[in-house]
Amino acid sequence: MIKLYQFPPAYGLPNMSPFCMKVETYLRMAGLPYECPRNADIFKSPKGKMPYIEDTGPANGTSGKIIADSTFIIDYLKATYGDKLDANLTPRQRARGVVIQRTIEESLYWPVVYSRWIEDVGYETVKEAAFSRMKFPLRQIVPVMARRGLRKELYEQGTGRHSRDEIYAIGCRDVVALSELLGDQQFFLGDEPTSIDATGYGFFANLLWVNIDLPIRQQAQKLPNLEAYCQRMKSRYFG
Numbered sequence: 748m749i750k751l752y753q754f755p756p757a758y759g760l761p762n763m764s765p766f767c768m769k770v771e772t773y774l775r776m777a778g779l780p781y782e783c784p785r786n787a788d789i790f791k792s793p794k795g796k797m798p799y800i801e802d803t804g805p806a807n808g809t810s811g812k813i814i815a816d817s818t819f820i821i822d823y824l825k826a827t828y829g830d831k832l833d834a835n836l837t838p839r840q841r842a843r844g845v846v847i848q849r850t851i852e853e854s855l856y857w858p859v860v861y862s863r864w865i866e867d868v869g870y871e872t873v874k875e876a877a878f879s880r881m882k883f884p885l886r887q888i889v890p891v892m893a894r895r896g897l898r899k900e901l902y903e904q905g906t907g908r909h910s911r912d913e914i915y916a917i918g919c920r921d922v923v924a925l926s927e928l929l930g931d932q933q934f935f936l937g938d939e940p941t942s943i944d945a946t947g948y949g950f951f952a953n954l955l956w957v958n959i960d961l962p963i964r965q966q967a968q969k970l971p972n973l974e975a976y977c978q979r980m981k982s983r984y985f986g
């Protein structure tokens with residue numbers, strides 16, 4: 748059995764973490780049974796981040812193999828259970844998938860983090876969704892510490908050194924480019940879903956369907972193919 752350790756669902760989405768939602772989406776796309784243990788503990792994650800998985804294999808009860816990081820998890824699942832989703836991709840499509848993934852996860856991710864954690868309107872929304880079930884005084888202390896940590900991370904990564912306008916210029920440019928690459932196709936690499944769509948859905952659903960009314964979301968809302976894409980993924984895999 749595959750155990751997916753991740754944050755609890757929030758905002759009516761499977762997960763408020765696009766990386767967690769990516770792995771859950773992939774598991775559904777690949778038709779792999781999984782369970783999400785309650786109270787997953789980020790401090791038990793080998794890389795100190797969510798998601799991670801434990802795979803006890805077909806013989807449930809054997810000591811589980813633990814893998815952290817959404818991309819390495821998907822690599823492991825492909826190697827262990829087969830890779831029907833991407834089997835027929837051409838080298839050009841694979842290359843396009845890598846570049847789309849990097850744009851979403853390594854570039855667009857940071858303006859999204861900024862809008863959620865640094866902007867007051869975003870912070871109030873994530874605070875309510877992620878921490879309101881914690882006991883007092885943790886629910887007051889933990890979000891402040893998380894915000895401080897992410898501010899530092901943004902600065903060290905580089906995005907946090909730009910002005911607000913510059914950060915949204917980066918994010919909006921990524922959103923427009925990704926919408927253009929999706930075009931009128933059903934999925935990012937054509938009319939059949941492939942593993943890159945786990946990333947696409949995890950991120951764009953989190954951008955479009957979490958009510959944080961800031962420039963990056965406003966930009967995505969102007970591009971109807973992104974909304975249609977998310978609806979398509981939702982009804983196919985979470986319907």
Ligand SMILES: N[C@@H](CCC(=O)N[C@@H](CS)C(=O)NCC(=O)O)C(=O)O
Nearest residue numbers: 764765766795796797798816817818
């Ligand atoms: N490269 C990692 C990124 C995972 C990641 O950044 N997870 C965030 C949530 S979106 C997290 O766990 N943050 C908590 C922290 O950094 O303390 C992956 O692909 O899984």
